[in-house]
Amino acid sequence: MQVHDGQGQLELRDTDVPVPGAGQLLVRVRAAGLNRGEFLLAHGLHAKGGGNAKAVGTEAAGEVVACGAEVSAWKPGDQVMGRCPGAFAEYVLMDQREAMRRPSRLSWEEAAAIPLTSMVVHDMLVLQGRLQADQWVLVPGVSSGVGVTAMLMAKALGARVIGTSGSQEKLDRLRGLGLDLGLKTRLPDFKDAVLRATEGQGVNLVINTVGGSVFAECLRCMAFEGRLATVGYVDGVLSADLDLEALHSKRLTLFGVSNKLRSTAQRAQGVPAFIAQILPLIESGRITPLVDQVFPFEQLPQAKAVMDASNHLGKIVLAGLP
Structure with a gap:
């Protein structure tokens, strides 16, 4: 997403598959959740000018493809969900401190609706x-x-x-x-x-x-x-x-409550408590994320339009990578 004349513009671009660094997971994205705040220019998340485009998307669920150095708790094939920058993509890097195992009772779309929100x-x-x-x-x-x-x-x-x-x-x-x-x-x-x-x-x-x-x-x-x-x-x-x-x-x-000025380490501090206190409620069925609509990845602009119109109830999710 980039800003021109005060307006955010969404563009689909081809990029190289990222390489996981120390403490990172390379995840094949199966679904990603939309969040209104990441599109609000007033939040100051997007720089002006075409040369400062920012990959959008902040939460995803998928399969681990590769692990960087210093990763021991995860292996390729593991199913994961977590917060991550640039989640509206086929492949994304996720900090292992943000990674959580996908509850087996949840679909990919439901799992993608959990991490950030x-x-x-x-x-x-x-x-x-x-x-x-x-x-x-x-x-x-x-x-x-x-x-x-x-x-x-x-x-x-x-x-x-x-x-x-x-x-x-x-x-x-x-x-x-x-x-x-x-x-x-x-x-x-x-x-x-x-x-x-x-x-x-x-x-x-x-x-x-x-x-x-x-x-x-x-x-x-x-x-x-x-x-x-x-x-x-x-x-x-x-x-x-x-x-x-x-x-x-x-x-x-x-x-x-905002993540804008927090470091990666600060954002990760709450993950262990969430895993201990909330994940069991999700796994047991006491909490089930409410997914209103699911759009194919290539229909991100249409998904955003539905979110902007506030006609949905719960989360809007992107899924169905080719």
Whole structure:
């Protein structure tokens, strides 16, 4: 992907098969997940100019083809899933610290929907969010890929979940998957309903997938010692009012989740905890990634258009390499 006149352009290019370096796996990609953030120019992930094209795609599932030096836990033929740069390709390099074994009960497409989104959600719910069973979670934009994953993981951890969406149809489908309360709205007008549902206490954790337009309302929904995670700003609103009195008196915690400025080692720190805490829930069937649509690799522009239109529920995945 490259930027011209402020617009991102997708191009399919032939490149050499990469050679794994020390600690790397060469993976034959079977499926790769789409994530909205990797296409948002506002995130600053793509340099301007045709000479600075960046390979896109950040999570994949496939088979190990070759291993670099200092790799002992993997061998060719192993089935793997993990975060990796340039995942929209036939072959990709994956750091062994990011690699996880594909659960046998999952398809390639389901496995490709896990690594980035589920690792981000685990960070928000568990590592930073300190979520406990029976606590309340609010997810504005619950029908997004991150939102659905947050709902499924929170329910598997024993929490209760409130979600907002502009689509009643999507909320109805999510209710069948465990959503406790669905609020049909795209506006910052959900505080009263949230407080009623929580008997006036508010929610313990907010997963803000929308952005600044709902930030202040999210703050008004928080319980004493509540936590709020900001994971995106699909609304394009990058600033919001902050109620310092509420922050102070209710001992609130606000944090962001992004991999942009983290080193490879920092990103890998959470993988062992994810493998120990979440992978067993996936392997046992308590969590199954929700894949909305699967597109052939050559139809990436069409897949992105569906994602941009926000008509999907859960994840969009590329698969079917020639």
